[in-house]
Every structure is written in structure tokens, then in C-alpha cells.
Amino acid sequence: MEAWIRDLPKAELHIHIEGSLEPELMFAIAQRNQIFLPYPSAAAVREAYQFSDLQSFLDIYYAAAGVLLHEQDFYDMTWAYLERCAAQNVRHTEIFFDPQTHTDRGVPFATVMNGIHHALVDGKQLGVSAQLICCFLRHLSADSAMATLEQALPFQDWLVGVGLDSSEMEHPPAKFQAVFERARAEGFLTVAHAGEEGPPDYIWQAVELLKVARIDHGVRCLEDPKLVAYLAERQIPLTVCPLSNVKLCVFDDMAKHNLKQLIEAGLCVTVNSDDPAYFGGYLAENFQSLRDHLALTTAEIHQLSRNGFQAAFLPSETKEALLHEVDRFMETVDSAIN
Ligand code: ADE
Numbered sequence: 001m002e003a004w005i006r007d008l009p010k011a012e013l014h015i016h017i018e019g020s021l022e023p024e025l026m027f028a029i030a031q032r033n034q035i036f037l038p039y040p041s042a043a044a045v046r047e048a049y050q051f052s053d054l055q056s057f058l059d060i061y062y063a064a065a066g067v068l069l070h071e072q073d074f075y076d077m078t079w080a081y082l083e084r085c086a087a088q089n090v091r092h093t094e095i096f097f098d099p100q101t102h103t104d105r106g107v108p109f110a111t112v113m114n115g116i117h118h119a120l121v122d123g124k125q126l127g128v129s130a131q132l133i134c135c136f137l138r139h140l141s142a143d144s145a146m147a148t149l150e151q152a153l154p155f156q157d158w159l160v161g162v163g164l165d166s167s168e169m170e171h172p173p174a175k176f177q178a179v180f181e182r183a184r185a186e187g188f189l190t191v192a193h194a195g196e197e198g199p200p201d202y203i204w205q206a207v208e209l210l211k212v213a214r215i216d217h218g219v220r221c222l223e224d225p226k227l228v229a230y231l232a233e234r235q236i237p238l239t240v241c242p243l244s245n246v247k248l249c250v251f252d253d254m255a256k257h258n259l260k261q262l263i264e265a266g267l268c269v270t271v272n273s274d275d276p277a278y279f280g281g282y283l284a285e286n287f288q289s290l291r292d293h294l295a296l297t298t299a300e301i302h303q304l305s306r307n308g309f310q311a312a313f314l315p316s317e318t319k320e321a322l323l324h325e326v327d328r329f330m331e332t333v334d335s336a337i338n
């Protein structure tokens with residue numbers, strides 16, 4: 001990895017905290033909770049991470065989340081991710097979590113919230129600011145999502161928004177229109193996964209029916225020129241996850257990723273890790289892989305880093321200060337490289 005990519009100030013806007021659970025920590029937590037894992041070692045778990053599509057990943061990801069029972073488990077998982085952020089100069093992160101994955105197993109909503117939130121508070125010592133986004137699992141019912149939103153209301157001070165994730169095909173955004181309307185009325189910002197595996201129409205539904213502020217993934221928008229024009233004109237950000245897209249076979253390999261075309265179409269593209277413990281890298285590895293396989297220039301990487309802060313749910317003064325840091329950092333890189 002190039003040191004300047006590691007040290008570049010970065011923002012991450014698309015990371016599922018359950019997807020940051022590394023096999024070693026999964027084993028340690030399973031052991032203390034006396035949960036049996038059907039693998040002999042962390043290395044064997046890693047070897048099993050061969051996916052053919054989104055669902056083949058989700059099946060393993062939900063099973064692995066079964067080790068998480070206590071507040072300390074959620075704290076330790078979140079803390080480990082924040083340490084990775086600090087090591088890669090990720091200055092700000094907006095973290096998804098999937099409460100239904102845990103409440104459906106009998107883990108109280110408050111246990112999940114307390115564990116994650118307390119790690120985020122302690123994470124300030126690491127120089128990482130963080131906000132939380134509560135995601136609804138789209139393969140479950142709209143009623144279940146609404147019940148989850150109601151459970152989230154007492155914790156609203158700890159949450160910046162709500163999102164929509166899990167199996168995209170056959171679960172269009174329209175299914176959750178009423179839930180998102182209620183969430184917006186309660187003051188939550190909204191995002192949704194759309195156009196990862198699903199068609200451009202799901203992206204239209206996310207912007208028009210759910211009125212999302214950002215689209216998570218969105219890479220299939222290029223199939224619909226009117227949609228591209230709409231997203232570009234409004235600068236609705238796409239939180240693109242390159243290593244994820246390759247691991248889940250959205251693209252055959254990184255050289256075939258469409259990120260450059262998305263940029264050339266005038267879209268606000270950001271780079272993110274999605275589920276870093278499963279997809280072979282955190283934020284810096286995603287940037288490095290793009291640079292290696294798509295020959296991104298320092299100027300393009302500079303712009304991608306700026307876009308991350310620009311698209312963040314942060315007050316404009318905070319954004320300006322962070323953007324200034326990015327620009328100052330890139331001056332030192334440009335004078336060293338050019
Ligand atoms: N949950 C975790 N990762 C996801 C992804 N890439 N798409 C949809 N849901 C997810």
C-alpha cells in the first residue's frame with residue numbers, strides 16, 4: 001500500500017458494523033459466549049469467504065452475527081473497526097447496523113445500541129468521529145421495519161439516519177415507503193441500498209419514493225441515461241464499494257469496475273468498504289485497489305476523498321475544515337510525486 005493513500009484524510013459512508021467482525025474476534029466472542037462455530041479456525045473461516053452473489057454472502061454474514069449477544073460484544077466489534085479507521089486516517093465514518101439481525105434472536109435493541117454507541121464515544125480519543133445509521137432488512141416485512149423504527153425512537157439522539165439493506169432482488173424500495181415517510185417525519189435522514197444487484201428502477205424508487213439523501217452502491221445507474229442525468233444534476237451521492245462489488249461478482253474483476261465511468265458521468269462518487277472483514281480490505285485497500293487496477297491519478301483520488309466529506313451528514317463548517325485538511329495533505333503529496 002502506498003503510504004500517502006493510507007495517510008490521506010478519508011471519510012467512510014458505507015460500512016456495516018457487523019461486516020467488520022474479523023474471524024479472530026468472531027472466535028474470541030464465540031468462545032466467551034459458549035457458541036459453537038462450525039469451523040476449526042479463523043483461517044478456515046476466511047477460506048470459506050468465496051461468494052457467488054449478494055445472497056451467498058448474506059447467508060454467512062447473518063450466521064456469523066449470531067455470536068454477538070452482550071453489550072461488550074458490540075462494543076469490542078465497533079472498537080476494533082475504529083482502531084482500523086485510526087490506522088488509515090479515516091477521520092469520519094457513518095456506520096450502518098442491522099438491529100433486526102439481533103432483536104430477532106432475542107438480543108434487546110438497547111444492548112446493541114449501548115455497545116456500539118459507547119465505543120463510538122470512546123473512539124473520539126482515536127481522532128475518529130462517527131455517526132450511526134439504523135438499517136432495515138428489506139427481506140423482512142415493512143411491519144417489522146416499522147416496529148424497528150419505533151424501537152429506535154428513544155435512541156434518536158444517537159442516530160443520524162435510517163437505511164435499507166439486505167437481499168435487494170424482489171424487495172424494491174417501494175415496499176418501505178410508509179416506513180421511510182415516518183422516519184423522515186421523525187427527523188431522520190435517509191439512505192438506501194439500490195442498484196447493487198437490482199435494476200435502475202430501484203434507484204428511481206429510492207430517490208422518488210423514499211427521498212433518500214444518498215444511494216448506497218448505485219452502480220447499475222449507468223444503464224439508464226435519464227437516471228444518470230437526474231443523479232448528476234442533483235449531485236445525489238453514490239456510496240460505491242469497489243472490493244465488495246468484485247467479491248460479490250457485480251463486476252468480474254476490479255479492472256472492469258465502472259467507477260471511472262461514474263465519475264466521467266459527473267456523479268458524486270464516494271469510496272467505501274461495505275463489509276471489510278469479508279471483502280479483503282478496509283477503506284485504504286479500496287482506494288489502493290482502484291489506483292492499481294483503474295490507474296486512478298492523484299487528482300482523481302483527491303476528488304474521491306473530497307466527495308466523501310462533501311457527502312457526509314456533517315455541518316458545513318466541519319466539512320469545510322476537513323476538506324481543507326484533505327487539500328493541504330494533497331499539496332504535500334503532489335510536491336513529492338510530481
Ligand atoms: N448488508 C451487508 N452488506 C450488504 C450489501 N453489500 N448489500 C446489501 N446488504 C448488505
Ligand code: ZN
Nearest residue numbers: 016165216274
Ligand atoms: Zn452495504
